[in-house]
Amino acid sequence: MNASLQQNSAPSQAIAPSRRTEFWNGFKDTFPLVVGAVPFGIIFGALAVTSGITAGGALAMSAFVYAGASQFIAAGLVSNAAPVLIIVLTTFVVNLRHALYAASLAPHMKHLPQRWLAPLGFWLTDESFVVVIARYTKTDPSPFKHWYFLGSAVFMYSNWQLCTLIGIVAGQAIPNPSAWGLDFALVVTFIGMLASFVRNRATLIASVVAGIVAVLAHGLPNQMGLLVAAVLGIVAGVITESLNPDEALKPIDKITSADAEALS
Secondary structure, X not given: OHHHHHHXXXXXXXXXXXXXXXXXXXXXXXXXXXXXXXXXXXXXXXXXXXXXXXXXXXXXXXXXXXXXXHHHHHHHXXXXXXXXXXXXXHHHHHOOHHHHHHHHHHHHHOOXXXXXXXXXXXXXXXXXXXHHHHHHOOOOOOOOHHHHHHHHHHHHHHHHHHHHHHHHHHHHHOOXXXXXXXXXXXXXXXXXXXXXXXXXXXXXXXXXXXXXXXXXXXXXXXXXHXXXXXXXXXXXXXHHHHXXXXXXXXXXXXXXXXHHHHHO
16 A cells, blocks of 8 residues: 555656657647648649649659749749759759758757768758757757657658649649739748747847848849848847847847837
8 A cells, every 4th residue: 555655656757758759749849830831832833833844843843852932933933944054053042041050950960870861951941940950959868859850851841742732733723823822821931930039139130130131132133132131140140149148148038128229
């Protein structure tokens, strides 16, 4: 009886991390972002086939390129009969932001063998980066955080392929799929991802600067405005942090009204 009482009164121990739990946690945490990406993928499939790309070509692009914004740009360039070199260079510039993502994840993943780094590098997207970098920055000692990345990546990749296929079918049945206006989901999704990272003065200033520059530089050719905005946003954040590290890293909810006026 006493032994039974002692066993029932003993504090429950936390469940040890495992490959399975990390994988499914990555899957579940990515779900809200997948919801926002669904219409984006469908619109790509529809626009691709209406831009002159074959159904097989659209599926192959999603399978082997797997870069939403770049695929949209490439589809537009194909419809305008742009040279192959221009298409490659333009999509390369747009995808340069992934180099910043990789630099952030590299310290956490440098111990992984190439058989892990290669597929995870290919599957790296904006959505997966948001949840994965948040997982890696947690201080728990789980050795299976790359399985969390895998869960997120597999979910995003599978969703993109399915939505592309749905879009192809829809594009062959709907005369003007872009008129439905579903592309707003991409903007909403990115705003939601950004908001989760604005936690202190440095990231707030970096986000504001990048947003303003992105609007002002929108007319630059080959989507160069995105790259310029990203670089200047990073520079603004670094300068803010270097001038006054303590204030720059102060949580947003601790910033006073006087601080807000100073920011403006």
